[in-house]
Amino acid sequence: MTRVLLVDDDLELTAMLSQYLLREGFEVQAVHDGQAGVREATHGDYDIVVLDVMMPRLSGMEALRRIRASKQVPVLMLTARGDNVDRIVGLDMGADDYVPKPCTPGELVARIRAILRRTQRREEPADARGLAQxxxxxxxxxxxxxxxxxxxxxxxxxxxxxxxxxxxxxxxxxxxxxxxxxxxxxxxxxxxxxxxxxxxxxxxxxxxxxxxxxxxxxxxxxxxxxxxxxx
The missing domain is CATH 1.10.10.10 (Winged helix-like DNA-binding domain superfamily/Winged helix DNA-binding domain)
Structure with a gap:
């Protein structure tokens, strides 16, 4: 089962998204501040991290920087609608994609699945050493x-x-x-x-x-x- 880490301080939103993700067959862990997000992302075994930009204690951008310093887990950023600066900075720091808020659960799931499809390991014909290059x-x-x-x-x-x-x-x-x-x-x-x-x-x-x-x-x-x- 695909494991999703959801990091957002909006308790109502995370509850709604978590329920939807569970119905779609994902395993979900939700935390509500940047520090907890970094701790979970770097020490847990997650397939993707959904990370809000605006959070208490530690911003999403700083959380992304710390996650990227130790892990290459795919990261999907949640940004304020129309805030191109956050999107560009997030991508430049290593985020894989972004979704503007407010977003529908269906849109979020579609983006998660698209990221997982393109970041999952691809099967390639083996060469003499066992891996194609x-x-x-x-x-x-x-x-x-x-x-x-x-x-x-x-x-x-x-x-x-x-x-x-x-x-x-x-x-x-x-x-x-x-x-x-x-x-x-x-x-x-x-x-x-x-x-x-x-x-x-x-x-x-x-x-x-x-x-x-x-x-x-x-x-x-x-x-x-x-x-x-x-x-």
Missing amino acids: LQSGQLVLVPGSRSATWQGQPLALTGTEFNLLEVLVRHAGELVSKEDISQQAFGQPLARFDRRIDVHISSIRQKLGARLDGQPWIQSVRGKGYQLLEE
């Missing part, structure tokens, strides 16, 4: 274990970052449209004004660093998409 120059991805190395060193990626980078590695040297990236990485069409791809790509660029010529390894073509440069 995708490689572009010194960048190596192993989809079966969802691990990555860059220039011979482990590369820490969130689940969403791994999915995005996997799409680009599979099309290394080619320009991939944002629409295609959204379909392949998120399993859904690109929404108008959705900046998730841009924010996550920016984070990946920082982790890869610059080329010898000072250019990023992932090039953008305005209004078109992104391209992972080959060696």
